[in-house]
Amino acid sequence: MSLAAEKTVYECRCELAEMFGAKNIENVVFTMNTTYALNMAIKSLLRPGDHVLISNIEHNSVLRPIIASDCDYDVFDSYGSTDKVLCDIRSKLTPRTRLLVCTHQSNICPIQNPVKSIGALCRHNGICFIVDGAQSAGICPINIKESGIDALCIAGHKGLFGIQGCGAVIFSDRFKGEMARKLRTFAEGGNGVDSLEGHMPALLPERLEAGTLPTPAIAGLLEGIRTVKKLGLNHIREHEQTLYRRLRERLCNDERIEVYCPHVNYGQTLLFNLKGISSVRVADYLDGEGVCVRAGFHCCPLGHKLLKTGRDGAVRVSFGAFNTLKEVDRFCDILSTMNKQ
């Protein structure tokens, strides 16, 4: 029975490794969620005295571990062309820069970091590169080898259709043998391997997996990944783009609504404010009409500062593969009724 459960976990590792371009299945390490994945990746690679670069659209799951590490850090600007972003990163590199951590897709707006170009820059400068793929996994193609990513952190319950309760770090293939042994453990405990030893095992994934794995969530994630594969990544992405563009077009035509990043032509989320009405009030109104959005700062103070959303934050609309254009139109109609109140 226990081996049957282990087989499910193993199959999920295989699917994740294949989806994100890792050759070594062992380099897929399960966590509770993306925040734990990012903490694990950051803390396993960072050393005292290191300098870190992060982007100005980072979630608190990146910002807070970096601040807590007491390492020096600088923030680069993600807003603009790839050349502009790379130029800003280069200007902030120091001889002590060991790590660059950035999100692939913002959790509040349509801004994406050019991870492939940033990865090449990191490789060239011998910097470890961690990517927060919470918003993009299952929607945008990500290949850790092609993008020079050392550790990709993902959520199980978003674009990959799992249930809440698991995430993963996918370490690049260079983390094997001695390189894996050098990864600092984030938590220690039992995992069914080398039980008589006082230290965590030297090899991945067990080196970083302490305690009981969230097997039910991993089983759900496995089925979720299979669903993504059936639907097709391109199909999901194109569908969400269609929804995004329709919503953007309709909201931009309403002068009482401020849409953030209205010029960006792609996205899975759209951020807006109804002028003069707090984001929480707008969200409450929509909730009463059966529409779920999220108001406030979305754990992303840097991004809200960049977009100058103000003291009430903003309303975020997120699209999913199963939303429809009809729902987008209904959303706009409901919003317009509030607009007139």
Next chain:
Amino acid sequence: MANINNRCIIALPSVTYAMRSSELLTEYGILSKVVKLDSSLTKKGCANGIELDCRTSAKAKGILINHSIPVSE
């Protein structure tokens, strides 16, 4: 590598490696079964491995080493 009733055991660092090894050997036509090892077979406590026909074990071990899978003695 232990020999029990003409069935040999190859000890591996974890259940993940055991499952990967078994899958890999199947591609080479070698059938094996993932097993939990007796504590007496290891020095470090709980461990997993694969059980297979002793006639195929040397070849299997070679395949695993060629694929950089750390095989325990």
